[in-house]
Amino acid sequence: MSSQESLVSAEPLLELLNVESAYGPIKALRGVSLKVRRGEIATVLGSNGAGKTTILKTISGILEPRKGSVSFRGRAITAQDPATIVQQGLSHVPEGREVFPLLSVRDNLLMGAYTRSDRDGVARDLETVFGYFPILRERAGQDAGLLSGGQQQMLAISRALMASPDLILLDEPSLGLSPKLTKEIFEIVVRINREHGTTLLRGEQNANMALNAADYGYVLENGRIVMEDTCPRLREKDDIREFYLGMKDAGQRGERRWKKKKHWR
Ligand SMILES: Nc1ncnc2c1ncn2[C@@H]1O[C@H](COP(=O)(O)OP(=O)(O)OP(=O)(O)O)[C@@H](O)[C@H]1O
Ligand SMILES: [Mg+2]
Numbered sequence: 001m002s003s004q005e006s007l008v009s010a011e012p013l014l015e016l017l018n019v020e021s022a023y024g025p026i027k028a029l030r031g032v033s034l035k036v037r038r039g040e041i042a043t044v045l046g047s048n049g050a051g052k053t054t055i056l057k058t059i060s061g062i063l064e065p066r067k068g069s070v071s072f073r074g075r076a077i078t079a080q081d082p083a084t085i086v087q088q089g090l091s092h093v094p095e096g097r098e099v100f101p102l103l104s105v106r107d108n109l110l111m112g113a114y115t116r117s118d119r120d121g122v123a124r125d126l127e128t129v130f131g132y133f134p135i136l137r138e139r140a141g142q143d144a145g146l147l148s149g150g151q152q153q154m155l156a157i158s159r160a161l162m163a164s165p166d167l168i169l170l171d172e173p174s175l176g177l178s179p180k181l182t183k184e185i186f187e188i189v190v191r192i193n194r195e196h197g198t199t200l201l202r203g204e205q206n207a208n209m210a211l212n213a214a215d216y217g218y219v220l221e222n223g224r225i226v227m228e229d230t231c232p233r234l235r236e237k238d239d240i241r242e243f244y245l246g247m248k249d250a251g252q253r254g255e256r257r258w259k260k261k262k263h264w265r
Contacts, residue, residue, distance in 0.1 A: 013038040013167055013199050014059065014090075019068035021051075021058045028054040030223040031068070036167065036216075041193050041200045043210045043231070046220035052203030053095050055220070056169045059201075060092035061085045072167070087115055091160035095171040095203075097152045099159070101145025105136055108144045108155055112162030121164065128196065129158035132188050150181040157185075161192065168192075170202035174209065182206070186213040211235050 012035040021029040028051045036042045044052050057063040059070055061082040070078045077085050082092075091112075099108050109129065113122045130137035133154040139147060144155055153173050160168050170189065174182040186209050192198050204210035211217060211231045219227040219240070227234070234240050 011038055012036060013073060014201065015071045016055070016059070017069045017071075019055075019058055019065045019070065021054050021063055021065045028223050029058065029065070032220075032223070032225055033068075034218050034225060034228070036199060036201050038166075038199055039193075039197065040215040041190065041202070041213065042216045042218070043214040044201070044203050044218045044220050045205070045207050045210055046203075047205060050220045051223040052205075052220060053171055054223075056092060056094075056171050056201070056203055059085075060090065060169060062092075086163060086165075089164075089166040090169070091163045091165040091167070092169040093156045093160045093171060093173065095175065097149070097156040099144040099147070099152050099155050101143060103144055104141050105144050105147070105155060106140040108159055109136070109162050112159035113164075116164065122162070125162055125164060129161050132192065133158055150177045150185070153177065153185060154188075157189070157192075161196070161198070165198065167199045167201065170200060172203055172205060174204075174206055182209065186210075189213065207240070211240075 014036040016032055016034050019029055019032045020027070032051070032055060034042075034044070044055055046052050054063065058065050061077070061080050061084070064079040068078075069076055072085070072088060072090055077088065077090070100111065103111070109126060110122070113125070116122055135151055136155060136158060139151070144152065147155060157168075157170065157173060173185050173189070177185065189200060189202070190213050193200055202210070202214070211234055214231050217229065217231050217234045218225050219234070227237070227239070229237070
């Protein structure tokens, strides 16, 4: 993926500066700063409770930060209403998918495009998402609640695409899916980025997959970014290899998920 780096613009599409967010007395983010450049896939890696979901909720306006700022396309969007943020081209696929179960697959997709008035563009994007996920075309008339978990994840990603956003926030899209489906979703997210030009920021616990399917990564621990770099470079770091990818010996490919480590060098 490093060959793609040159295609990524230097201008940040999204920027967080010293963001602190809390749930009552529980501090979830303790001064997070990060950038997502136009055209890239960025990933926030971290274990359960690290604050991945909280970062994404703070960006999309679901949660108001106590301190710090969020800017999108150079303009402050801190604590704006989520609907206003979507209209500016930033879509959020929340944790646990959340489709409208009693609406058809097609109507779920059209709900994603409800703010758009370009009917031709909507029809074209519907074809695009059916191209990425043919199963959604097959099931277009069926209630979304009858889809499998993996198919609902495909629908949730597709619904976000139907808004024709500049940036999509993806919260652990592979959670609870089989290894095969996980791989498929990772590959399609990369295709959406490379073919459609959509910028993506995804929260992930599955470091091994995420580092192979993103350009830039942030490692989050207890609400703080403890490391950041391009994904090829993160894959080479000893800390990441040993404690994150579970590769003690070079050459032994680990499939383990994040292992807790007390201190980062
Ligand atoms: N609604 C809430 N009320 C109180 N505390 C919360 C709430 N949501 C999250 N937290 C706490 O905030 C911290 C960060 O949680 P967050 O959901 O952002 O983590 P995460 O990295 O997404 O974890 P996971 O991988 O399990 O989804 C955790 O300590 C969590 O217990
Ligand atoms: Mg989460």
